[in-house]
Amino acid sequence: MWDVTTPSPADGGDGGTRRRVLIWTGVAATACLLGVGGWFGRARVADVLHELGGLRWGWVVAALGAESASMGSLARSHLVLLRVINPDVTKRSAFAVTYAGNAMSVSLPLVGSGVGTAFELQQWRRRGVDSAAVSWVLIVSGVASTLTFALMTAVGALVSGNQAALLVGLGGAAASALPALAVLLGVRIPRVRTWMVTAVAAVTRFCRRWVHRPKSDVAAQFAELLDRASLLRARPRQYLAASFLALRNWTADCLCLVCAIKASGAHVPWHGLLLAYCVAVTAASAAPTPGGIGFVEVALTAGLVAAGLPSSKAVVAVLVYRLISLFLVVAIGWLVAARIGRSGKQAQPPMPGPEPMPEPDKGPHGPADAQRRDPGWTPAASWLHGSGNR
Numbered sequence: 001m002w003d004v005t006t007p008s009p010a011d012g013g014d015g016g017t018r019r020r021v022l023i024w025t026g027v028a029a030t031a032c033l034l035g036v037g038g039w040f041g042r043a044r045v046a047d048v049l050h051e052l053g054g055l056r057w058g059w060v061v062a063a064l065g066a067e068s069a070s071m072g073s074l075a076r077s078h079l080v081l082l083r084v085i086n087p088d089v090t091k092r093s094a095f096a097v098t099y100a101g102n103a104m105s106v107s108l109p110l111v112g113s114g115v116g117t118a119f120e121l122q123q124w125r126r127r128g129v130d131s132a133a134v135s136w137v138l139i140v141s142g143v144a145s146t147l148t149f150a151l152m153t154a155v156g157a158l159v160s161g162n163q164a165a166l167l168v169g170l171g172g173a174a175a176s177a178l179p180a181l182a183v184l185l186g187v188r189i190p191r192v193r194t195w196m197v198t199a200v201a202a203v204t205r206f207c208r209r210w211v212h213r214p215k216s217d218v219a220a221q222f223a224e225l226l227d228r229a230s231l232l233r234a235r236p237r238q239y240l241a242a243s244f245l246a247l248r249n250w251t252a253d254c255l256c257l258v259c260a261i262k263a264s265g266a267h268v269p270w271h272g273l274l275l276a277y278c279v280a281v282t283a284a285s286a287a288p289t290p291g292g293i294g295f296v297e298v299a300l301t302a303g304l305v306a307a308g309l310p311s312s313k314a315v316v317a318v319l320v321y322r323l324i325s326l327f328l329v330v331a332i333g334w335l336v337a338a339r340i341g342r343s344g345k346q347a348q349p350p351m352p353g354p355e356p357m358p359e360p361d362k363g364p365h366g367p368a369d370a371q372r373r374d375p376g377w378t379p380a381a382s383w384l385h386g387s388g389n390r
Contacts, residue, residue, distance in 0.1 A: 059263035070252035103333020156274030269307035276303025
């Protein structure tokens with residue numbers, strides 16, 4: 001995402017109008033999807049309500065614990081990398097900023113990853129961490145998250161035993177892994193960096209020609225981000241720790257789904273569970289609705305039913321899983337965002353390493369204008385940040 005907030009007067013309000021149209025189109029499409037599904041599935045409503053009355057609450061509590069572990073792993077992966085730059089970063093700060101940034105990334109339609117990235121940059125600047133350094137953290141954690149998710153997708157495709165699912169799953173895994181690997185190589189190898197910047201510039205020219213976006217020099221911003229990120233290094237064990245925590249994040253979230261299935265009283269369809277979960281996560285990242293609402297429920301329910309789960313129990317399991325992994329986590333994140341956004345925090349001592357970026361001029365349009373001028377915020381950091389959230 002390049003422009004994540006209110007357009008400037010020079011835009012004439014067209015950007016905001018288009019954005020509102022897209023948002024409301026997504027909302028209307030979701031409402032229609034849910035309405036049509038409810039109409040054709042109305043005979044199942046009584047079964048679902050009956051199943052909800054028989055929930056196994058011990059497994060619901062276990063699902064809450066699994067999701068807490070998932071979010072904790074996401075926060076710790078950021079903490080491990082942030083301490084490469086500033087050893088004084090606290091666990092409390094990492095958890096608060098991660099919960100709040102994740103809530104924004106997941107719940108805001110279309111612009112969520114950009115807003116979440118900008119919020120995290122702002123919060124870490126308050127704590128004495130340079131914007132470019134935070135972008136490096138988000139890139140590395142995003143790469144680790146994307147690669148581990150690609151690994152899970154490949155394993156799910158292999159375990160499913162279905163040839164078509166195997167091809168689709170491995171293709172999806174490759175599609176997820178290749179961009180992340182390209183960014184990782186671009187940080188390390190100057191020639192790959194040059195190729196990537198050239199490719200980004202070509203895509204930007206194409207987009208400007210047909211949709212007149214983005215207006216900023218994305219290729220230059222991307223090149224600057226990679227150049228700055230190439231100056232930062234972590235020890236191999238810190239990279240391994242971040243990758244392990246990323247894998248634990250996905251695994252614990254999938255375990256939340258397992259507990260939700262057990263809470264419905266059904267047996268877990270292990271052979272098709274992982275692939276169904278990965279397809280649902282992919283649907284969430286591609287859907288235009290907040291948190292993939294409507295799309296994830298349909299994809300995950302269909303996947304579980306295809307794996308052998310009775311439809312009424314699959315609906316109940318998905319409902320419990322989404323209430324915990326989406327709505328509860330987002331609610332907590334927004335409460336945390338309101339708290340830290342209101343109270344703020346005194347900056348910590350300057351970090352060692354690259355010199356801090358000067359505080360950008362917020363301009364006449366407030367934080368939105370500041371974000372667009374902040375060299376530490378780029379589409380690459382925004383995209384990779386979004387890939388690390390659910």
